[in-house]
Amino acid sequence: MHATIHEMTPAPTSPDVALDVQRIRADFPILRQQVHGKPLAYLDNAATSQKPQPVLDALLRFYTEDCSNIHRGVHQLSERATAAYERSRGKVRRFLNAAEGREIIFVRGTTEGVNLVAYAFGRQRVTAGDEILITAMEHHSNIVPWQILCEEKGARLLVAPINDAGELRLEEFEKLLRPRVKLVSVTHVSNALGTVNPVEEIIRMSHARGIPVLLDGAQAAPHMKVDVRELDCDFYAFSGHKVFGPTGIGALYGKAALLDAMPPFQGGGDMIRSVTFEKTTYNSLPYKFEGGTPHIAGAIGLGAAIDYVMGIGMDRIAAYERSLLEYGTQALENISGVRLIGTAKEKAGVLSFVLEGVHPHDVGTVLDQEGIAVRTGHHCAQPVMERFGIPATTRASLAFYNTHEEVDTLAAGIQKVKELFG
Amino acid sequence: MADLRDLYQEVVIDHSKRPHNFHKLEDANRSAQGYNPLCGDKVTVYVKLENGRLRDVSFEGSGCAISTASASIMTEAVKGKTAEEARNLFESFHDLVTRGNAPDDRATPLGKLAVFSNVSEYPVRVKCATLAWHTLRSALESSESVVSTE
Known part of the structure; x- marks a missing residue:
């Protein structure tokens, strides 16, 4: 599954776009930790983002x-x-x-x-x-x-x-x-x-x-x-x-x-x-x-x-995140049972979704065991949830220090949720 | 995944997918609504209380696997008990999901409710497991006229 996605949407290579993500990650000490024995994949940036050493x-x-x-x-x-x-x-x-x-x-x-x-x-x-x-x-x-x-x-x-x-x-x-x-x-x-x-x-x-x-x-x-x-x-x-x-x-x-x-x-x-x-x-x-x-x-x-x-440059950040968001959108759309909530043509940073038959709260608990931090709930936007007829979503939200591999980890984590509740 | 299987045991998943007593109780004389603003879980618990005994119990609502399964198993566990026995059972259950006490230590045997013993290792999920119970307690404390047929 991972390899397929990579082939479909390769990471950006254009020099004016490419960020050295690993170098950037080295500036964020909190990202080095493991959660439940797995490397932390912090995908809750819309709630709060992590702080660089400076x-x-x-x-x-x-x-x-x-x-x-x-x-x-x-x-x-x-x-x-x-x-x-x-x-x-x-x-x-x-x-x-x-x-x-x-x-x-x-x-x-x-x-x-x-x-x-x-x-x-x-x-x-x-x-x-x-x-x-x-x-x-x-x-x-x-x-x-x-x-x-x-x-x-x-x-x-x-x-x-x-x-x-x-x-x-x-x-x-x-x-x-x-x-x-x-x-x-x-x-x-x-x-x-x-x-x-x-x-x-x-x-x-x-x-x-x-x-x-x-x-x-x-x-x-x-x-x-x-x-x-x-x-x-x-x-x-x-x-x-x-x-x-x-x-x-x-x-x-x-x-x-x-x-x-x-x-x-x-x-x-x-x-x-x-x-x-x-x-x-x-x-x-x-x-x-x-x-x-x-x-x-x-x-x-x-x-x-x-x-x-x-x-780093806000334009470079925006370009990198756009590629990451596209990659994540495709990865989630490839998982049967996943429905993205929010499919606007112009989007930034957010992958909000529901998984058929599984409440977001349970999705969040399973992902947490995989070291993946996401937000589940109504995101302080209850009228939005009502508009879409859902009580809550699972929301993965991106920052420029997130990697394509972390998106793969998220996709694999959702597969585990499906296995557990299948 | 082994750890998660302790939280999401087959019984829990079964009850969350096919909850028992999952309907409105037409001849209920007690009811209450519970809401967990953290995750948006909503539950309504209906009780038919006769001579201090819970003759019938049911629930409606939407929630995560833990809260739905907990509500489902709760309705089975308290049916036929006196209000006081139900309250005591909640106390034992609360101890179980907050401290993980082994059920055989308890004065009130927990039976099937013991499947929630691992909830204590997931502190943010304790509210999911206890929502229906808190709502049941409110229903038992409510006055007879509270049930609305709307």
Whole structure:
């Protein structure tokens, strides 16, 4: 079975595409381990990705050499920590190609980024009878903040439908861009299906009606070049831990004019210019949105992760992963009883599937015994599961350190599941 | 695969594919729904309780092999028992799947339920094995009027 697949889809050899995967893997100490006596095949990257040595080093260096609070101290350590933290903001700016560093707000992750926009932008702009437009493939974190906002304001949440392949029905989406829609919030890449949304079209259609657009970039940022100026999106949120950085850190990009006009999100230290009991003046961007001591080490680790992936090149990563995804798609389609959930023409990173007669939870347990880490369940996208009439899927999700051999291991693991439950 | 065969014994696989008492109980006077948000497993347990005894028990729902087989074997194990005996059996079963206690150590003999002894080695699967039991306990604690015919 393995050999056949290899012959059908050889690994890429073109020099501008080829990554030295073994060399890359050597940078990720966690990948060297065995699980249940088998080499770990980590295929749960959409949940969180692993961290290369430079990220681990950056965290250790901060805590062993530079640890102190930022923006306030006059001492040497605080100066170094502040400089490193702000350098990371510059790295995030370059990663997204934002125009200015002040358009980058450090947050805990994508979820907090979406909530920040729902709270600060939404509460200011949305009134009773207004509408927010999302899609049927959103993660719960791009549904629930809007439900909370709509409930509070008496507004309505509109949901653009998807087709059986898991693609947005763009003509239906456009029909929902009604006069009362105050914000469009869509995922760039679906976490449960892998669908890459036509975000350029979405933004063009929305802007033609004067509606701003937030992109949930949690599943896109690890896999492709993101250029917020070329996209012309108004907000873009992503999580550090999915781009090979630490957990608990992420970034929200917002156009300066929009962020400037928004009220603060959380009150606290660092987000103010002056405080008296009579009147408080808020700090300028981006600090207005960074109340309290931030995750300084996390931001610095995220900067190191961005250096690492940009060092490889997002285009090379995307090209390699595309070949791996095609290979995996073919491998799974060759197994009778496997049905892929999410067969969009444009996909990134995700192989979500159901196996006839076997619940995903049992698939996951058997694969785990083979050293294969996958996610099983509804992937925080219950409406997507309902759309496809299934309770859950098994999801293998890829990163650039995954190999064609690991995909073979997955395919062999699924065969074992079939034997056991056959 | 040897280890997995301990978890997925033939009996477990058989019950998961052809669960027993897998239907709605029309004359039930107790019922409850159970849900495991982790994996999306859903189960409804129906009980016909008469003079403190479980005259009939059934279930409906969808779930993984462990949760379906556990529900199926549970309905057989508790049928005819008193509510208190059923609760005691759950306690023994809970010990079994969390600590892997040998069934013959228990005051309440586990019988066929012993096929789940290896669940204790798969901590994330304990909830699968106990979902139906928790739901049964809720059903027994529910008031008589709870059963809806919707």
